[in-house]
Amino acid sequence: MISFVNVDLELGNKTVLKDVNLSIQPGQLVYIVGKSGSGKTTLLKALYMEIKPVRGEVSIGGYSSSTIKRRQIPLLRRKLGVVFQDFRLLEDRTVYDNLAFVLMVTNTRQSLIRDRVMHALEQVGLAHTAKQMPLNLSGGEQQRVAIARALVREPIAILADEPTGNLDPDTSLEILEYLKKINETGIMVIVATHDYELARNHPSTTMLIQGQQLCETTFGDCSAGYRPVKPSCIPGTSAEGKSNAPERL
Numbered sequence: 001m002i003s004f005v006n007v008d009l010e011l012g013n014k015t016v017l018k019d020v021n022l023s024i025q026p027g028q029l030v031y032i033v034g035k036s037g038s039g040k041t042t043l044l045k046a047l048y049m050e051i052k053p054v055r056g057e058v059s060i061g062g063y064s065s066s067t068i069k070r071r072q073i074p075l076l077r078r079k080l081g082v083v084f085q086d087f088r089l090l091e092d093r094t095v096y097d098n099l100a101f102v103l104m105v106t107n108t109r110q111s112l113i114r115d116r117v118m119h120a121l122e123q124v125g126l127a128h129t130a131k132q133m134p135l136n137l138s139g140g141e142q143q144r145v146a147i148a149r150a151l152v153r154e155p156i157a158i159l160a161d162e163p164t165g166n167l168d169p170d171t172s173l174e175i176l177e178y179l180k181k182i183n184e185t186g187i188m189v190i191v192a193t194h195d196y197e198l199a200r201n202h203p204s205t206t207m208l209i210q211g212q213q214l215c216e217t218t219f220g221d222c223s224a225g226y227r228p229v230k231p232s233c234i235p236g237t238s239a240e241g242k243s244n245a246p247e248r249l
């Protein structure tokens with residue numbers, strides 16, 4: 001499970017997000033939408049503990065931002081797969097080697113590496129590209145390789161930061177379909193995007209960052225509008241179970 005409880009996040013001296021509360025359960029797919037500069041990347045960075053909250057607590061994969069030691073951060077990150085807008089593939093290595101590299105740095109057995117790499121490529125329909133160089137693939141295919149690379153360590157969650165930002169609308173939908181299929185295997189998927197319409201076409205829990213606040217809606221229930229999430233929604237907090245009636249915005 002992932003949770004944010006009363007979290008404030010700052011960059012430099014600027015407060016980017018204030019009093020964020022969020023709970024994501026195993027198997028959930030969540031969109032974080034918000035305009036450019038609203039703080040989506042900042043929120044994801046708090047999840048992989050590149051940014052520490054100035055107030056409140058982020059919990060993920062059994063670690064807490066309040067107690068995690070610096071040396072434990074790489075261990076947390078091994079449990080997470082991160083996907084970026086610009087793919088970030090190693091251009092001088094084959095598709096296979098891009099994935100294998102991730103496992104080699106953690107001393108995974110060679111026989112296991114091959115199985116894991118090919119399985120991850122199969123999950124994005126690209127097993128046949130294993131020997132190709134990334135730049136010989138289309139943008140959409142390169143992003144699918146990046147998703148496979150995120151999968152190869154069998155993460156508890158995939159964090160995707162604007163994964164469709166460099167892609168045309170049809171390819172963007174295709175990428176979201178792959179992320180949805182991966183989510184159906186039980187992996188939490190968190191997609192940050194400024195493309196509200198894209199998220200809208202894929203009904204699921206959608207969080208909106210607006211004026212430093214994180215608000216929630218579920219498409220199909222838009223009549224309730226977006227509501228700020230209160231700590232009462234976060235299991236395990238002292239306020240759990242108290243009312244969090246939707247507020248019309």
Ligand SMILES: Nc1ncnc2c1ncn2[C@@H]1O[C@H](COP(=O)(O)OP(=O)(O)OP(=O)(O)O)[C@@H](O)[C@H]1O
Pocket residue numbers: 011012013014016034035036037038039040041042043194
């Ligand atoms: N190092 C920094 N110091 C101060 N402010 C920063 C720093 N880095 C980013 N910011 C500001 O923090 C805010 C949030 O940035 P963030 O990258 O999280 O937004 P975003 O929603 O991901 O935007 P985009 O969709 O354009 O990537 C922005 O206003 C940005 O200008």
